[in-house]
Amino acid sequence: MTTDDISTDSDWQRDDDSYELDRKLVSAILYAVDVQDRDKLIALMEPLHPADIADLLEQINAHDRARLIRLYDKEFDGDILSELDESVREEVISVLHPHVLAEAVRELESDDVVDLVEDLEEPQQEQILDALEDADRVAVEQALSYPENSAGRLMQREVVMAPEHWEVGHAIDFMRSSEDLPEQFYHVVLVDPRMHPVGNVALGKLMGAKREVPLTQIAEEEFQVIPVDQDEEDVAYAFNQYHLISAPVVDADGRLVGVITIDDAMIVLDEEHEEDILRLAGVSDESSLSDSVAATSRRRLPWLAVNMCAAICASLVISQFEETIAELVALAILMPIVASMGGNAGTQSLTVAVRALATKDLTGSNVWRVIRREVTVGMLNGLCFAIVLGLVGMLWFASPMLGVVIGTALIINMVVAGLAGTAAPVLLDRMGVDPALASGTFVTTTTDVMGFFTFLGLASVVLL
Amino acid sequence: MTTDDISTDSDWQRDDDSYELDRKLVSAILYAVDVQDRDKLIALMEPLHPADIADLLEQINAHDRARLIRLYDKEFDGDILSELDESVREEVISVLHPHVLAEAVRELESDDVVDLVEDLEEPQQEQILDALEDADRVAVEQALSYPENSAGRLMQREVVMAPEHWEVGHAIDFMRSSEDLPEQFYHVVLVDPRMHPVGNVALGKLMGAKREVPLTQIAEEEFQVIPVDQDEEDVAYAFNQYHLISAPVVDADGRLVGVITIDDAMIVLDEEHEEDILRLAGVSDESSLSDSVAATSRRRLPWLAVNMCAAICASLVISQFEETIAELVALAILMPIVASMGGNAGTQSLTVAVRALATKDLTGSNVWRVIRREVTVGMLNGLCFAIVLGLVGMLWFASPMLGVVIGTALIINMVVAGLAGTAAPVLLDRMGVDPALASGTFVTTTTDVMGFFTFLGLASVVLL
Numbered sequence: 001m002t003t004d005d006i007s008t009d010s011d012w013q014r015d016d017d018s019y020e021l022d023r024k025l026v027s028a029i030l031y032a033v034d035v036q037d038r039d040k041l042i043a044l045m046e047p048l049h050p051a052d053i054a055d056l057l058e059q060i061n062a063h064d065r066a067r068l069i070r071l072y073d074k075e076f077d078g079d080i081l082s083e084l085d086e087s088v089r090e091e092v093i094s095v096l097h098p099h100v101l102a103e104a105v106r107e108l109e110s111d112d113v114v115d116l117v118e119d120l121e122e123p124q125q126e127q128i129l130d131a132l133e134d135a136d137r138v139a140v141e142q143a144l145s146y147p148e149n150s151a152g153r154l155m156q157r158e159v160v161m162a163p164e165h166w167e168v169g170h171a172i173d174f175m176r177s178s179e180d181l182p183e184q185f186y187h188v189v190l191v192d193p194r195m196h197p198v199g200n201v202a203l204g205k206l207m208g209a210k211r212e213v214p215l216t217q218i219a220e221e222e223f224q225v226i227p228v229d230q231d232e233e234d235v236a237y238a239f240n241q242y243h244l245i246s247a248p249v250v251d252a253d254g255r256l257v258g259v260i261t262i263d264d265a266m267i268v269l270d271e272e273h274e275e276d277i278l279r280l281a282g283v284s285d286e287s288s289l290s291d292s293v294a295a296t297s298r299r300r301l302p303w304l305a306v307n308m309c310a311a312i313c314a315s316l317v318i319s320q321f322e323e324t325i326a327e328l329v330a331l332a333i334l335m336p337i338v339a340s341m342g343g344n345a346g347t348q349s350l351t352v353a354v355r356a357l358a359t360k361d362l363t364g365s366n367v368w369r370v371i372r373r374e375v376t377v378g379m380l381n382g383l384c385f386a387i388v389l390g391l392v393g394m395l396w397f398a399s400p401m402l403g404v405v406i407g408t409a410l411i412i413n414m415v416v417a418g419l420a421g422t423a424a425p426v427l428l429d430r431m432g433v434d435p436a437l438a439s440g441t442f443v444t445t446t447t448d449v450m451g452f453f454t455f456l457g458l459a460s461v462v463l464l
Numbered sequence: 465m466t467t468d469d470i471s472t473d474s475d476w477q478r479d480d481d482s483y484e485l486d487r488k489l490v491s492a493i494l495y496a497v498d499v500q501d502r503d504k505l506i507a508l509m510e511p512l513h514p515a516d517i518a519d520l521l522e523q524i525n526a527h528d529r530a531r532l533i534r535l536y537d538k539e540f541d542g543d544i545l546s547e548l549d550e551s552v553r554e555e556v557i558s559v560l561h562p563h564v565l566a567e568a569v570r571e572l573e574s575d576d577v578v579d580l581v582e583d584l585e586e587p588q589q590e591q592i593l594d595a596l597e598d599a600d601r602v603a604v605e606q607a608l609s610y611p612e613n614s615a616g617r618l619m620q621r622e623v624v625m626a627p628e629h630w631e632v633g634h635a636i637d638f639m640r641s642s643e644d645l646p647e648q649f650y651h652v653v654l655v656d657p658r659m660h661p662v663g664n665v666a667l668g669k670l671m672g673a674k675r676e677v678p679l680t681q682i683a684e685e686e687f688q689v690i691p692v693d694q695d696e697e698d699v700a701y702a703f704n705q706y707h708l709i710s711a712p713v714v715d716a717d718g719r720l721v722g723v724i725t726i727d728d729a730m731i732v733l734d735e736e737h738e739e740d741i742l743r744l745a746g747v748s749d750e751s752s753l754s755d756s757v758a759a760t761s762r763r764r765l766p767w768l769a770v771n772m773c774a775a776i777c778a779s780l781v782i783s784q785f786e787e788t789i790a791e792l793v794a795l796a797i798l799m800p801i802v803a804s805m806g807g808n809a810g811t812q813s814l815t816v817a818v819r820a821l822a823t824k825d826l827t828g829s830n831v832w833r834v835i836r837r838e839v840t841v842g843m844l845n846g847l848c849f850a851i852v853l854g855l856v857g858m859l860w861f862a863s864p865m866l867g868v869v870i871g872t873a874l875i876i877n878m879v880v881a882g883l884a885g886t887a888a889p890v891l892l893d894r895m896g897v898d899p900a901l902a903s904g905t906f907v908t909t910t911t912d913v914m915g916f917f918t919f920l921g922l923a924s925v926v927l928l
Contacts, residue, residue, distance in 0.1 A: 242515060278816070297840075319797045
């Protein structure tokens with residue numbers, strides 16, 4: 001195959017509708033790298049969005065990545081760096097020629113540079129800051145002075161504002177005559193004489209209103225002000241809950257210091273989702289597909305170690321009933337069912353609770369009602385499966401009492417599952433710990449231990 | 465306590481920074497409902513955003529909900545309906561006085577009405593459509609003619625467009641003289657004579673450009689056109705991947721039919737995430753905290769039933785080794801550890817894969833590399849824990865061979881976990897099934913069965 005077999009028609013750079021990188025394009029690009037055909041590489045990459053190029057770089061291996069970047073050379077765009085996963089980003093920065101890196105960074109908006117450098121190690125951070133022009137460098141360093149994951153890091157400092165007493169005509173004339181409006185803005189922020197934001201006027205509304213209309217009259221109904229030290233998770237929540245497009249950011253005195261736009265909030269929302277879903281599964285949130293085997297392995301170890309300790313606890317419980325099992329091996333055969341059903345029911349309750357805490361649907365006002373509901377659901381479902389499993393136990397081992405024991409243990413364990421699955425994340429949340437982070441193991445350990453204990457304990461009392 | 469003890473100062477309607485509904489406010493509102501003090505209720509609710517009122521209604525019980533709605537009466541806003549969870553929404557609609565409902569619905573934009581009615585049962589849908597004015601009703605019915613969860617349902621039909629050959633001055637004059645600009649718009653869509661969108665001009669850019677500049681010159685670099693039948697999940701992906709603020713929607717002939725804005729895409733992204741996280745835990749995606757006990761219980765049953773069958777399979781495997789266990793009860797004590805470690809490792813691989821499929825980071829180009837990586841990680845971590853657990857087995861039961869058996873079984877099971885955890889979601893995705901939906905049980909069943917089988921099998925060969 002030669003790379004000429006592949007057209008560069010932009011129609012196929014992504015599979016239709018699915019936005020997935022086309023496999024043939026990836027092959028063609030790697031082939032161009034293999035034969036060191038720079039023109040072909042540039043032609044193939046040209047129709048790709050920087051976000052797609054970043055995805056491409058993440059999907060190929062480190063060796064191909066380095067060769068591609070070197071061949072692509074000066075074409076390398078700063079936006080690609082912004083879009084890259086953290087783990088690959090450091091590697092790419094170290095591979096880029098310093099001149100190319102400096103040029104790429106200088107193209108970026110200052111808030112993108114902040115996002116780029118905040119997670120880098122000191123030497124790479126310096127290298128990038130040094131490449132910036134003085135004004136940009138100051139802006140980036142100011143942003144970095146705000147706490148990590150705060151609104152201050154997320155905001156852009158360029159704000160279009162107008163005194164609250166202006167009319168539409170004033171605002172339009174002011175903007176039309178302004179030399180350097182920000183790259184992206186959707187609202188004019190109305191401020192009082194002390195620079196406190198008092199309203200947002202959408203550009204579209206401004207366009208549609210007569211010149212003599214006061215700005216306050218066409219200000220948006222929804223208006224939320226974001227404190228500069230607010231956690232970015234709460235910022236994303238506010239944008240999603242109140243359908244904001246942009247929101248002014250204020251310092252401790254309530255003075256306007258910047259503006260956050262919805263596209264940045266959407267990125268945070270997506271990252272928070274990723275964090276929740278990975279943490280619930282016991283995967284550290286830094287994880288990405290482009291991490292090395294060693295890094296991935298190391299990241300998953302702690303959680304597996306916690307799980308091992310939990311599993312050993314459960315085994316200790318079982319070992320208390322060694323003689324009971326020796327007398328009736330059927331117990332060893334059936335006991336994992338009780339533990340497994342409890343674990344599943346607990347995970348269901350837990351996930352619903354973690355999600356509801358994230359969306360602020362589970363609050364002090366309804367926590368008792370929700371716990372009561374989960375316990376009742378556990379009891380109902382426990383009853384259903386107690387009947388089925390009771391029959392299974394009875395028929396399989398021809399022992400009615402064994403059926404009664406497994407059924408009873410199951411009901412108890414599923415009630416415990418509902419209780420632990422809801423209470424654990426709520427308690428962690430109250431303690432200021434991310435409920436997604438630690439409750440998984442706690443809940444399954446509880447249901448394992450309780451499952452084995454109730455089943456084997458009841459059996460030793462009733463059957464022997 | 466009287467409701468007068470509680471000020472209506474808007475400072476505390478949400479806990480500072482956290483946006484969580486204040487518990488005292490909820491109590492005060494419920495008290496006002498108890499004493500039927502309508503003025504107080506209205507005063508307390510006045511500072512709340514419709515999204516917060518919806519949250520409040522979801523958090524209180526059905527009885528209080530009905531009484532609150534009846535007392536609130538004509539103040540009930542259409543936006544509250546839009547913000548409500550589906551399960552509560554039907555109940556609220558049935559409680560609302562028909563006149564109040566009709567009035568509330570008439571206030572809404574047509575795309576919000578679409579979102580509102582699409583999930584309702586026939587009679588309620590009719591009731592709401594009948595309340596609309598004829599033009600709105602036609603617009604809603606046209607939107608409903610597009611497939612569910614498609615871009616067509618999401619878009620608004622009002623688009624501000626301009627011929628591609630216009631200059632900035634033309635566009636501004638046209639908008640300034642236009643009588644009915646849409647409520648919300650951020651771009652002017654450039655179209656060719658056949659109504660095909662060819663570019664997006666941001667309002668901010670328009671404001672900052674001189675009158676004689678051609679619109680094409682200030683059109684955005686990022687420009688994505690959304691097909692009207694595209695799945696909303698892909699729409700949300702495109703907005704997130706390409707940082708779009710609004711995107712034109714086209715029909716099969718490529719003609720402009722509407723526009724989607726980022727706030728709608730953000731809602732979809734949030735819903736898709738909720739679906740993924742709940743499905744991974746085996747909770748049907750319709751679930752919400754305000755569902756009744758019976759509904760919740762019923763929704764969780766199928767997944768628990770699948771899990772029960774899986775657990776019985778694992779028990780059948782154990783029962784094959786009944787005699788082995790009878791001879792050496794230590795096996796019954798240790799076997800849950802092997803199964804549990806495999807289940808945990810499998811869940812880690814699975815979650816990473818499901819997430820990577822959702823973000824299109826796991827594609828045909830890198831699937832083999834990812835599977836190889838997960839298997840290698842499984843082997844490495846298996847080795848680590850094999851050593852630890854081998855020692856535990858050895859010391860606890862004073863049997864070096866038992867240590868070797870549990871260590872070997874663990875390595876095998878963790879390799880299987882990495883393989884199944886990655887391959888299962890990829891295969892489901894290829895088959896067009898949501899990978900989050902079914903892979904959980906498949907993976908843990910595999911690791912349970914393999915865990916018991918390798919451990920007990922090896923033990924019966926080596927130890928007896």
